[in-house]
Amino acid sequence: MIRHQKIWAALDQIAKDHGLTPSGLARLAQLDPTTFNRSKRTTTQGKARWPSTESISKVLAVTDVSFREFSELVDGNGAGRIPVIGFAQAGNQGFFDDAGYPVGGSWEDITFPALHDPTAYGLRISGDSMAPVFRNGDLIIVSPASNIRPHDRVVVKTVDGEVLAKELIRRGALGVELKSFNPDFEDRFIPADQIDWVARVLWCSQ
Template sequence: MIRHDLIWAALDKIAEDKGLSPSGLARLAQLDPTTFNRSKRNTNAGKPRWPSTESIAKVLSAANVTFREFSELMDGNGAGRIPVIGFAQAGNRGFFDDAGYPVGGAWEDITFPALHDPTAYGLRVAGESMSPVFRDGDLIIVSPASNIRPRDRVVVKTREGEVMAKELVRRGAMGIELKSLNPAYEDRYIEAQDLDWIARILWCSQ
């Protein structure tokens, strides 16, 4: 089980290692200086408040801390485990059910902090077809249970087994319109009968 105090403790450890206060760490990550203040870690009603994955990503980048290193801070201390496969594998049968949820036993498991979606999984990017947004070797976290809105970045799988990451432009009863993340590649329109599943991208580790 993921606990919010362990997430905050990991962020505090990064700040300490850099010789910074929580406010200093927030400034380093170009966030509001109060983002990590202790007064912000609970709501006015006293309920735990979680740091956003976007804030965590900015901290890791600014502090030059890898995703693996941050995971190790959490490992064994309440972090969640999510399944991960490569983009090429995602096009094969046997890895997803009809709704696009991960199934089977051939997935790798990794530790991932501050994630509240038990259906989420990771895909490792291969190649440069999604650059400059997602590059070869990046890990993207996908949530099949999340609501999807226009301008969200999504992973789409067609019934023919093609898997792609794009920006959702429009979704209707007849199909979906997608904008390519790499200007060298064409935008796509996929008819509803050709769509296997679509899922929202929550986070990218670069």
């Protein structure tokens, strides 16, 4: 049985995955900013109010979430195990394959709420070079399989083993243009032939 709370919880998870509030998700989908507010989830008589199929469709379209993935979020597949390593380790050989997927037996496994990307993994942030967005000790969840758009938060690994977490400004045939979160660190352009892989950041624990 599909429950009212699970539909809203799935929309909240999509918003969280994209670093948005429910209002921010509504704006992204070109809906009234109050569409997904908690006050709109019940009527003044206390009856459950469901999001419209049109609003859900618009959210799925702008976030590149398939209906199957949305259904999995609604069903709630429970917690799972994801591999995690320290951010500094990510530049070492042996942790990723050529496509940027985690490999090898040196990863730590942690229990994490169900994700709609079975390839996702975690990186532990060290240092403050990515503050204030990502701080020392934060866990970021990275998805190598997700589509990447301008202004997404991404992790980039170069062929020389450098690993960066920044905002993607532009990605083209010549390379990627990246904006630093910390104003004390310069923005970067990485030529295409120097890029090992680029993956999208889905979520950050703070």
